[in-house]
Amino acid sequence: MTATAAETRRFEAEVAQVLHLVTHSLYSHKEIFLRELISNASDACDKLRFESIASPDLLAGQPELHIDVSRDRDARTITIRDTGIGMSRDEVVANIGSIASSGTRRFLEALGAEQKADARLIGQFGVGFYSAFVVADRVTVLTRRAGAAPGEGVKWESDGRGEYTLEAVELPERGTTVVLHLKADEDEFLDGWKLRALITKYSDHVAFPIRMPKDAASDAGDDDADDAGEAGTGADAAKPAPAWDTVNDASALWTRPKSEISDDEYQNFYKSLGHDFNDAAAWSHNRVEGSQSFTTLLYIPSQPPFDLMMGGRDERKGLKLYIKRVFIMDAAEELLPNYLRFVRGVVDADDLPLNVSREILQHNRQLERIKGACVKRVLDMIERLSRDEPEKFAAFLKAFGNTLKEGIVEDHGNRERIAKLLRFASTRGEGDARTVSLDDYIGRMQEGQDAIWYVTADGHRAAAGSPQLEAFRARDIEVLLMSDRIDEWMLGHLREYGGKPLKHVAKGELPLDEAEKQKLADAAGAAAPLLERIKGLLGDRVEDVRVSARLTDSPSCLALSEWEMAPHLAHLLREAGQDVPAQKPTLEVNPQHALLRRLQGETDEARASDLASLLLEQAELAAGAPLPDPAAFVQRMNRLLAD
Incomplete structure (x- = not known):
């Protein structure tokens, strides 16, 4: 293997923060590193399989897609190798050394929100590679992109302390090899039986073979047995090439009959799919046959994913889209409306064009039909929870109720059905x-x-x-x-x-019978001089002042027209930088209240002005509107209390 001089670079600041947290703070669920690295390897195989549809020569000389996991007790290393798409030098820098998306930033925000560092968060923000540093004090990556020449291989290495080295190397095969040099206290992960158990637990349903060297002693859990011949790691070339044993099921779970899949298998697949430690609240697995055939496996999480909370509406998530079991994209937003963005799952279509692109997705009628079916399945699941599992349904509403409410605006066709689910x-x-x-x-x-x-x-x-x-x-x-x-x-x-x-209750006129209308008219007539006086004292601060049919105990409240925006919402929108037209409120008063009677008999115009302002300001406060001059309000209150 030939190599050039290594170039040393510094990580971008936020990547360095993540690495510091990983190496010094993350302590729970350390084994998550293997799931995350295998997940990355699976993604690399998926991407190559997709790209090879248009460019079959990318598979030349190495047609099999698989993931190999091995260990070397003497060298104290774990190696994860895939035969996937690989990376170029620029891709290595973009994907590992710097921020390719906002995932790193949102990961740090989530840790801050939790006020603790927990490894269970790491896979949810696209920063799963860094989990390697939970158990390793040095990580080496050897990678060559499919279609690149052997001399265009790249070696990346770092101890996670702020810098990494980068050099060109000769690599005979495409794909990526990640070598973890374990910390002194992580010997448990050098146990072959332990690695196999973790693969079965977290990655059994990865759709590519996950292989380990076939070693009877290792299978039995003998800690003295080592995996032989670790390809691409620099292991002793004299070691014989290992015979490989496939550890995982290596089949797409959604393609199997429902009757053959246990609840545990469904839950384990969800946890791998959603980078979640919690069970899903519900799932729906369906096969549609006919003029358009497709399979859906959809999950409702039991808790909000951190990326949903931290990313907000701009951080869209979607379903994994496959066509004839060929991976197309990781987050196909077109398969579900935005208000169902918390749903995780897979759609595998039989009869979409294999060269489908994001632009085609946006204008594909077949996908619209699949989207309609997915929405129906999700709403069916939520309805079943509401009917059959009230505790789970209450937890669902607490987690996702506000997100579901967005569907009232976005999904006119299902508006009544969504409204039925709200509480x-x-x-x-x-x-x-x-x-x-x-x-x-x-x-x-x-x-x-x-x-x-x-x-x-x-x-x-x-x-x-x-x-x-x-x-x-x-x-x-x-x-x-x-x-x-x-x-x-x-x-x-x-x-x-x-x-x-x-x-x-604050908008428009209340429904009154004839007797109530007459009583209100009589009260308004009797209070006409008082109403005119309040209008004069408040001037252009109000649109109108009238006797209220709404009040029995309070002195005043705001009334809104049928289409007027509630004051608290107008305030929120202004705080968010929205241009909200100014609205003059209508003040309703209760002439029988002691405060109104005091104002009616007040001869001092200054005190009368304070009383009128107080009527308006307390009504604004009760309606959620901010006071334009809080200091003046306090001074008014003090003057009136001191009288």
């Missing part, structure tokens, strides 16, 4: 327990009630304490308490359910 707190519930469905609400509506009433606020306590609820409580009308930030946006698109309109 809310209500004025008849206990605390913040979100257990009331829209069907529950309709089932106990009062006679003559024709609307589903709700209130939105930036927090449950604010919703439950909203002054607009007073008249509804007095009439024993249930109101849904919606306090998630997405609710106001969602309800702008969910105008009715089950033939019943959804109405905000």
Whole structure:
């Protein structure tokens, strides 16, 4: 093997941070390194198989795709070798030495959010290679890209302390070899039986053969037995070439009949697929035959993946797409709508063109049909949880309820079906327990009630304490308490359910019978001078001042027009940099309240102005609107309290 002088480079800052955490802090689930490195090797084989469709010569001289795992007790090394796509020099620098995506940054954010370093996080952000440094104090990578000349091999090496070396080497075969030089206290991973057990546990369903040297003593767990002839690692060339034994099942699980797959096998496949230590909450495995044939295996996680929480809506995830078992892409976003981005799984289609590209995916009618089937399967799973496993369903809503609500806006065709799955707190519930469905609400509506009433606020306590609820409580009308930030946006698109309109308690006119309307008109007439005085004192701070039919105990509240944005949402949007038009509120007052009576009899115009401002400002606070001048509000309160 010929080589050139090694070039030393420094890692980018955030990669160096990850490596520092890995080498000094990560302690739990150390064995995850093997799963992650095998997963990378499997991806490399998948990519080569796809590229070889258009360029068969990439497989020339080495048609088999497989992954080899071996160990050398004397050298204290573990070697993972694949015959996949390999990497060029530039790809090595981009994939290992620097940040090719935002995965590294989000990994660090997740560790900060958890306030602890845990190896179980490492696979979820595309930084799984670095898990090698959990058990190794030096890592060597030898790689040659498919189609490249033998002299274009690359050797990468690092001790994880901030620098790495890079040099050109002669490599006779394509693919990638990763050699882990184990730390002094990691001898357990030199046990052949241990490595085989970990492959079976984490990687049994990798669709390529994972091989280990066939050694009877090693199979029996004899720690004195060593794997012979580690190709590409610099091992003693005098050692005989090993006979290889396939350790994993090496078949695509989704291609097997459901009757032959155990629950444990489904769960193990999910954990490998989703880089998750937790069991999936539910899964659905289906084969569709006909004019368009395809297989789907879809999972609902039991907990939100960290990339879902840290990445937000911009960090899209999708399903793994295969065509006739040939891997096409890792995250085919076109197979599920954005609001179901938490779903993990595989789609394997029989009759899509094998040269499908991302551009074709965006305009392919067959994929639209597959997408529709996937959405149906996912909603079926969620409905089964709601019907048959209430505890799992409650956990699902806690984890993904707000994400599901996005479907009300994004998926018009399934809007009613999604709405049926949502749960809310209500004025008849206990605390913040979100257990009331829209069907529950309709089932106990009062006679003559024709609307589903709700209130939105930036927090449950604010919703439950909203002054607009007073008249509804007095009439024993249930109101849904919606306090998630997405609710106001969602309800702008969910105008009715089950033939019943959804109405905000603060918007529009309340439904009053003739006697109530007359009583309100009489109160407004009697309070006309007071209303005019408040309008004059507040000036252009309000659109109008009127007597409220909503209030029984509080002195004032804000009323909104039918299409007006709730103040707390307007505030959130402005904080996010959105351009939200200014809105003048309508102030509703309760003339029977002591504060209004005091204002009515107040002869000092300065104190009257303070009282009028206080009526507006407390109504704004209750509605979630920020005060334009908090200091002036405090001074007003102090003046009135001191009188």
